[in-house]
Amino acid sequence: MGVVLVTYNNETHIGPALDALRAAATGPMDVVVVDNASADSTVAVVRRDHPGVRVLAQSENLGFAKACNLAARTLDTELVLFLNPDTVVDExxxxxxxEAMRADPSIGILGGRTRYPDGxxxxxxxxxxxxxxxxxCEALGLNALAAGTTLFNPEHLGGWDxxxxxxxxxxxxxxxxxRRDVFEEVGGFDERFFLYSEDTDLSLRVRRSGRRCVHHHRVGLVHAGGGSDTVRSAKLVKVLAARAVYYRKHWTRPAIAAGTALLDARVLTRLLASQLRGGPHRNHWQQVWRQRAAWHQRRVSTA
Structure with a gap:
């Protein structure tokens, strides 16, 4: 198995992630860490504590999709696991x-059940x-008001644990x-996605190739989440910008226009509500709204 981890200021998480991988290994494993110009000691931690891990240290932040593709091209394994550095896989x-992948050739991608550190x-x-x-539903806040329903919270598959x-x-x-051959067949990650939605795009292309994307509940791991993107407003802007790239790639022109307008509405409704209520969230939504040009441009910013 080949394993790819993309790091960006993950000095706290990368050690436990690699320790867990080593404990879970059932055979030869080629682990590659692509570091996107971290300003902390992430690279030093990997080289000191895990000398068997290959490190591809970059002088600039390539983004997630491009870094994954870079590492994948160096692998010669049947399966490739793309894994966040703030995860700890079960043994x-x-x-x-x-075993699930090898037993069922129809599975193109397999994912696991993630838990927070508190379980x-x-x-x-x-x-x-x-x-x-x-x-x-997201623009109107229906996904939050009826989070436990798949009707009003369809992307998050509300009500399913x-x-x-x-x-x-x-x-x-x-x-x-x-599967590495499937990854290569569909062209890997689309590097137009700097960060976020690249997995949504890849999953769609794998399903269009006739393979299945499967959630396996017995494949367990802890995922802290947000390990390298701690500024809430900046993260949301990146998420919305990546979503707009997805719309432009896969939707018709009328749907793109409607989808982009709904991204505006998603932020604007929260901004207006926060101004009526007052409190700390008002500044957050003001910051996001001021950066709405990010999801109206044709690419996700690499800045």
């Missing part, structure tokens, strides 16, 4: 995932496809196990 996770469910391991309906194995639309990049 049997790699074995269960590998609670982290539902971001898989999603439903973005649609105009899901964009409308990820406790069974089933086909899903999107397996997220925190733990994404894919």
């Amino acid at each position: 049997d996770a790699l074995w269960i995932g590998t 609670g469910l982290n539902s971001t391991c898989c999603f439903g496809s973005p649609t105009l309906w899901s964009a409308l 990820r406790d069974d194995t089933r086909d899903v639309d999107v397996v997220t990049g925190c733990f994404l196990l894919i």
Whole structure:
């Protein structure tokens, strides 16, 4: 198995992530860390404590998709696991995932069930496809008001606690196990996505190739989440910008216009509500709204 981790200021998390990988290994494993010009000691930690891990240290931040593709080109393994550096895989996770993939050739991508460090469910391991309906629900806040329903919270698959194995639309990049030949056949990650939505795009292309994306509830791991992107407003701007790139790639012109307008509405409704209520969230939504040009441009900013 080949394993790819993309790091950016992950000195706190990368050690436990690599320790867990080593404990979970069931055979030869080629682990590659692509460091996107971290300003902390991430690279030093890997080289000091895990000399068997290959480190591709970059002089600039390539973004997630491009860094993953760079590492994948150096691998010659049947399976490739893209893994976030702020994860800790269970000891049997790699074995269960590998066996499931080898037993069922129809599976193109396999994901696992993620937990927060306190043991609670982290539902971001898989999603439903973005649609105009899901964009409308998010713009109106219906996904929050009725979070436990798939009707009004369709992307987050509301009401499902990820406790069974089933086909899903999107397996997220925190733990994404894919056949290397499938990854190469569909062209890898689309590097137009600097960060976020690249896994949504890849999952769609894999499903269009006739393979399945599967959430496997027995493949367990802890995923802290947000390990390298701690500024809330900046993160949301990147998420919305990446979503707009997805719309422009896969949707019709009328749907793109509607989807982009709904991204505006998603922020504007929160901004207006925060101004009426007052409190600390008002400044956050003001910052996001001022940066709305990010999801109206044709690419995700690499700045």
